[in-house]
Amino acid sequence: MKDLGLPLTYFLGLEVHTDSTGISLNQHKYIQDLITLTGLQDSSSVGTPLEVNVKYRREEGELLPDPTIFRRLVGSLNYLTITRPDISFVVQQVSQFMQTIRHLHLVAVCHIIRYLQDWAGCLDTRRSVTGWCMFLGNSLISWKSKKQVRVSKSSTECEYRAMYAAYSEII
Incomplete structure (x- = not known):
């Protein structure tokens, strides 16, 4: 490693902000890149990370023809739990379908990503x-x-x- 003499601002998807009170981390850019990857920029946000009263089963629905995008998204969401502990449980729930991925499972992952759009929900005050x-x-x-x-x-x-x-x- 080499010290370039510049303060750390972005590293491995983590944004680093330093001020007199300490250091804060977030992954806002990482989330925006994830939203862009899924094409959900124009979709509305949702208030919960998973749909309420929906049970996802291993053998229900059509198999996903190409599971690559699902696996990539679940891996990205798993990495995102560093700064978003609120999604840890739901990411663990959807990751159990890695072997037999159905279309409904991809819909659940997209729902989690739509939930991530809601951070700092009020555009006027930026309060969550x-x-x-x-x-x-x-x-x-x-x-x-x-x-x-x-x-x-x-x-x-x-x-x-x-x-x-x-x-x-x-x-």
Whole structure:
């Protein structure tokens, strides 16, 4: 390795921002490249990483003729979990179909990518929206959707704020 004397700004898909309070990481450009790769630039964003009440099965639907794009997208989403811990579970769910990839599985991956478009959702204030639903068994007992008080410097910070708010509600 060689030190070029310049501050680090972008490395392996990670954007690095340094200021007096510390270092923050995000993968905004990486997400934009992923959205462009899938051709979803003009599609609307969605509020959840997977469709609600949909069960994806290994043997349901048509086989995907060329599984290469699915595998590439799942690998990219897996790498993206570095700064987006909110998608870790759903990426693990869709990655179980790597051997028998159906068209519905590709649709699920595209849904995750459409969810990623929603970071810093308010274009005026750049504040993200915190939202959750809490269930006791099958009964909804608490829910919330609210614009965050502060602008987050990264999607990870945004998710930690949301987790803290949900945890406080549980307590």
